[in-house]
Amino acid sequence: MMGKLGVNCFSVSLDGFGAGPNQDLQNPLGVGGMALHDRSTAADRRALRQLAGLLCGRTFLALVDDLCVCPASTLTEAPSLGSCYAAMRAGVLDVQTPRGRASTGLALLAQGVTGMDAAAER
Numbered sequence: 001m002m003g004k005l006g007v008n009c010f011s012v013s014l015d016g017f018g019a020g021p022n023q024d025l026q027n028p029l030g031v032g033g034m035a036l037h038d039r040s041t042a043a044d045r046r047a048l049r050q051l052a053g054l055l056c057g058r059t060f061l062a063l064v065d066d067l068c069v070c071p072a073s074t075l076t077e078a079p080s081l082g083s084c085y086a087a088m089r090a091g092v093l094d095v096q097t098p099r100g101r102a103s104t105g106l107a108l109l110a111q112g113v114t115g116m117d118a119a120a121e122r
Contacts, residue, residue, distance in 0.1 A: 046115060053112025060095070060105030070102040075113055078106035 020030030027033065061067070072078045084107045087093035094100045 050112045050115050053108045053110075055112075057105045057108030057110075057112055060101045060108060064098045064102045064105070066098065067102065069099045070106060071099070072106055075106065075110045078110040079103050081107045081111060083107075 019028075020033035020035070023030045023033075064070075081104075084093060084104050087103075088095070088100075093103060095104055
């Protein structure tokens, strides 16, 4: 009879591999398996952050019924993510409100388009 094994977390490399060759108890990720997850470069991580900013920003803005509440009319005028987070911590901005979603969505989109915080460029 075989026992059951539960896995709480599992990592897969960007090219789809979860382990290297020759897995055993001493090498649960296979020989050299950790290197699979270290291959991403700074450019890869930057590209993933940009993609996440675009997707999350688009999602936040889709939750706003009336875009007239947007705090900016262009991405260059968008608030920074840092200012959004600071406003949330201070209780001034709430992502449960249309204005909070619009502000956060614009900040995320700006980061996705430019690759950095909009206010950091100014």
